[in-house]
Amino acid sequence: MRNKVTDSEITALIKQTLDGYREDYIQGSWENFVQKKKDKRRKIIWLISSGIAACLMIGVLLFNPNNPVVKNDLFSNSQQVVSKGNPGSISTKKDTITKLTAGLISVKRISSSNPFQPSANKRVLSGNNSAGTTNTLYQPTNSPKDSVPITPNSKKASDPANRKTATRPLYFSPIEEDRVVAAGSKRKVRFGINFSPGINATQSASSFNFSGGLTADIPVFSNFQFSTGLQFENQSIVSNGPQISTSGPANQSKANLMNLDLPLNLTWRFYPGKLKCYYLTAGVSSLAYLKQDYQNTSYSQQLVAVSSLVGGHEIVSYNIVNVASTTQNLVTPFRTFDFAGRLNFMLGLEQQLSPKLFLHFEPYLKIPVSGLATENLKYISSGVTFKISF
Amino acid sequence: MDCVRKSFLRLGKAFRTTTKTAFVAGTKLDDLDDVIRGCLRKVEKSQEMLYKKFFGYALSVAMIYTNQRNDALEVVDDSFVKVFSEIGKYNPSQPFEGWLRKIVINTSIDYFRRNQKRNLMVDAETQHIHDHSPNAISNLTALEIIELLNRLPKDHKKVFCLYEVDGFSHVEIARQLDISESSSRVYLTRAKKQLRELFPVYFNANHEK
Numbered sequence: 001m002r003n004k005v006t007d008s009e010i011t012a013l014i015k016q017t018l019d020g021y022r023e024d025y026i027q028g029s030w031e032n033f034v035q036k037k038k039d040k041r042r043k044i045i046w047l048i049s050s051g052i053a054a055c056l057m058i059g060v061l062l063f064n065p066n067n068p069v070v071k072n073d074l075f076s077n078s079q080q081v082v083s084k085g086n087p088g089s090i091s092t093k094k095d096t097i098t099k100l101t102a103g104l105i106s107v108k109r110i111s112s113s114n115p116f117q118p119s120a121n122k123r124v125l126s127g128n129n130s131a132g133t134t135n136t137l138y139q140p141t142n143s144p145k146d147s148v149p150i151t152p153n154s155k156k157a158s159d160p161a162n163r164k165t166a167t168r169p170l171y172f173s174p175i176e177e178d179r180v181v182a183a184g185s186k187r188k189v190r191f192g193i194n195f196s197p198g199i200n201a202t203q204s205a206s207s208f209n210f211s212g213g214l215t216a217d218i219p220v221f222s223n224f225q226f227s228t229g230l231q232f233e234n235q236s237i238v239s240n241g242p243q244i245s246t247s248g249p250a251n252q253s254k255a256n257l258m259n260l261d262l263p264l265n266l267t268w269r270f271y272p273g274k275l276k277c278y279y280l281t282a283g284v285s286s287l288a289y290l291k292q293d294y295q296n297t298s299y300s301q302q303l304v305a306v307s308s309l310v311g312g313h314e315i316v317s318y319n320i321v322n323v324a325s326t327t328q329n330l331v332t333p334f335r336t337f338d339f340a341g342r343l344n345f346m347l348g349l350e351q352q353l354s355p356k357l358f359l360h361f362e363p364y365l366k367i368p369v370s371g372l373a374t375e376n377l378k379y380i381s382s383g384v385t386f387k388i389s390f
Numbered sequence: 391m392d393c394v395r396k397s398f399l400r401l402g403k404a405f406r407t408t409t410k411t412a413f414v415a416g417t418k419l420d421d422l423d424d425v426i427r428g429c430l431r432k433v434e435k436s437q438e439m440l441y442k443k444f445f446g447y448a449l450s451v452a453m454i455y456t457n458q459r460n461d462a463l464e465v466v467d468d469s470f471v472k473v474f475s476e477i478g479k480y481n482p483s484q485p486f487e488g489w490l491r492k493i494v495i496n497t498s499i500d501y502f503r504r505n506q507k508r509n510l511m512v513d514a515e516t517q518h519i520h521d522h523s524p525n526a527i528s529n530l531t532a533l534e535i536i537e538l539l540n541r542l543p544k545d546h547k548k549v550f551c552l553y554e555v556d557g558f559s560h561v562e563i564a565r566q567l568d569i570s571e572s573s574s575r576v577y578l579t580r581a582k583k584q585l586r587e588l589f590p591v592y593f594n595a596n597h598e599k
Contacts, residue, residue: 007582010589011554014535018555021532023449026463030441033467 042337190217190389198383202239209235223269231261251298258291281346287338292331331374343367360387429477455498469497546581
């Protein structure tokens with residue numbers, strides 16, 4: 001009974017006190033709230049955009065049509081039709097070079113009424129599931145002056161654009177040949193791995209940075225491609241403040257950043273060639289910060305008394321000493337997100353290493369649109385990207 | 391005769407109360423209605439006004455249900471995000487404070503659930519609220535009580551506050567906290583027992599200072 005009385009007394013007291021309890025508005029809360037909302041929205045946008053990029057990459061990887069591969073080997077003057085599946089159910093079309101007279105190469109597309117018509121040149125390429133035909137088609141003739149016969153690298157001359165032409169004379173000069181081949185090599189998405197050392201420059205100092213990651217180049221239309229990917233960047237940005245006195249060192253701010261970079265670039269291949277290709281890339285980058293470590297070192301001068309005994313007398317002299325004080329600020333990961341915070345400009349050179357492997361050199365320049373990261377840093381990054389794409 | 395006199399007195403009191411309520415409604419509720427209408431149209435100025443007007447109230451509710459002031463501030467912000475997105479569901483015939491209180495309580499419970507793992511790691515000693523705001527002196531008793539409540543295990547505290555302060559039933563508490571009704575009753579009994587033990591010890595210690 002006594003317990004119940006005590007309980008009700010305590011409860012009544014708590015209830016009564018808490019009923020009248022009201023906190024005051026804390027100055028700046030609304031501004032914090034608005035900032036928090038913005039950050040959250042940015043985070044969502046970043047997640048969505050990175051999700052889309054990831055989906056695109058996975059989608060292209062998974063759903064890349066693995067249709068029968070048609071290979072024309074013009075150098076060996078033969079055509080091979082390779083197909084997966086049951087040979088009996090294959091319905092195939094052959095690209096046949098029908099005319100080759102006096103330097104004129106005509107490409108004609110004809111449908112075979114019976115693709116499995118016995119042929120002396122037919123050969124099985126890979127077990128039961130593959131069937132192939134080899135037709136001798138090329139008969140060397142006199143080439144016109146300044147024109148070059150199609151070389152082994154001209155495999156891609158079976159490009160659909162060429163195939164559709166019923167009868168088209170093709171004269172290949174060396175440069176034209178390069179361009180035709182490169183145009184023919186335009187294909188599905190190309191993935192790459194890159195590494196970029198570089199320099200971050202502020203108004204007063206510069207420092208080293210490096211980044212690396214994965215890229216995906218998606219062809220959009222003739223000579224244009226959309227480039228995206230995910231980069232990991234490790235940057236240090238140093239900036240020196242104004243010098244307070246002539247004898248003392250200047251204040252220094254140092255930021256160590258680790259961030260993810262999601263670039264959205266458009267590439268224009270202005271000189272596509274067979275072995276070499278030059279291109280220009282421009283676009284924007286969105287940055288999400290994994291680590292932000294800011295160190296501000298400020299110097300002040302202090303008078304320090306130094307006492308010494310000279311002839312039994314204490315002499316006090318004062319020396320000016322530079323005293324450094326450092327403050328450190330660590331920001332939690334993913335606290336800041338800069339959506340389209342940086343402009344990217346690149347001039348690229350692509351060198352073919354093997355039919356499916358390319359080496360790229362890309363001198364780049366990255367300019368911030370506005371202040372980056374939590375402390376609104378303004379720095380320009382430049383360097384060279386080394387990329388291998390396949 | 392006495393009965394008639396009492397009836398007249400009751401009538402007069404009722405009239406005075408009605409007039410007072412109407413006056414209050416006429417001056418304050420219309421403003422609030424305008425603000426809420428602005429919030430419905432997503433006008434930032436209206437949202438700011440609503441936020442600033444009810445921030446203190448929301449914080450005081452959140453302080454009861456969370457153990458640290460920073461957590462309370464986060465709960466308040468999360469609550470206002472919900473308020474602004476769900477303001478269309480608010481029924482103007484009901485008091486706004488009641489609706490807001492419900493949102494803050496639900497948000498606190500969600501927050502508690504989300505951070506349950508982290509909360510387990512927090513040392514009991516760090517759970518004390520150290521408030522140095524100027525308002526702390528005027529709210530000393532309330533803050534002392536919040537500090538006392540913070541000494542209870544979290545589930546016990548939640549059940550106690552929901553049942554005793556906000557008048558929830560055990561069925562509602564069980565649904566809210568995802569526990570059984572019997573657990574809710576047990577937690578309440580234990581909370582009261584602990585408060586009984588803590589109350590004299592804590593307040594004697596505090597008032598001796």
